[in-house]
Amino acid sequence: SQKIEQNSEALNIQEGKTATLTCNYTNYSPAYLQWYRQDPGRGPVFLLLIRENEKEKRKERLKVTFDTTLKQSLFHITASQPADSATYLCALTSGTYKYIFGTGTRLKVLA
Amino acid sequence: DAGVIQSPRHEVTEMGQEVTLRCKPISGHDYLFWYRQTMMRGLELLIYFNNNVPIDDSGMPEDRFSAKMPNASFSTLKIQPSEPRDSAVYFCASSSSGGYHEQYFGPGTRLTVT
Secondary structure, rough: OOEEOOOOEEEEOOOOOEEHHHEEEEOOOOEEEEEEEOOOOOEEEEEEEEEEOEEEEEOEEEEEEEEEEEEEEEEOOOOOOOOOOOEEEEEEEEOOHOOOEEEOEEEEEOO | OOOEEEEEEEEEOOOOEEEEEEEEOOOOOOHHHHHHEOOOOEEEEEEEOOOOOOOOOOOOOOOOOEEEEEEOEEEEEEEEOOHHHHOOOEEEEEOEEEOOOEEEEEEOHHOOOO
16 A cells, blocks of 8 residues: 655754754555645644655755655755744645645754 | 634544534645544544545544535534544645645644543
8 A cells, every 4th residue: 555654753953953843655656745834733834845856956944855766755954943843744645636645853952 | 814714623422422523725726635643543634625625534523423515615514413533633724736735734633532
């Protein structure tokens, strides 16, 4: 069955460092992959979308890579700040609007 | 725009009661999604609509769950009868076919069934 795995353990990093979050998938051929941010008590907020034929996408301090051979996406936050602390979710689709979400990784940036 | 609006924000009900969750999508968006989020299972898609028509309801867990979208600005998710295992946060999200698939989520309804 289709499976998306994100680090269930929280990731703690020092302010100013680069945070790297991983999204692995199996039994799936996604056409699009998205990353969302979710703060406690709130709904997810869209950050970036990357297509299967794109290797990398950037937006300000954010960078996403997509390796369809490794079946993996990496999400980087450079020069991390305490305000970046949140849970980050990856989501995949084969091309429709039906997205499957990972369970998310909680990031904590320490001042 | 006010964003996606959901009501109520919190609902506490007893097992066996009917629960109705409401959603107003962002004006102009032609896709609407209902999700359920729990610690154990994460964010699960229950059903989604395009132009008020249900496209995929394969995530609806049981016949106790039903969803409607009578017009472009309103949708409901109903659970009848409710059970304790339905306790979760239910999110509504909307999206535009003219965009990049990004979904705009509402604040969610926290449902507790005792």
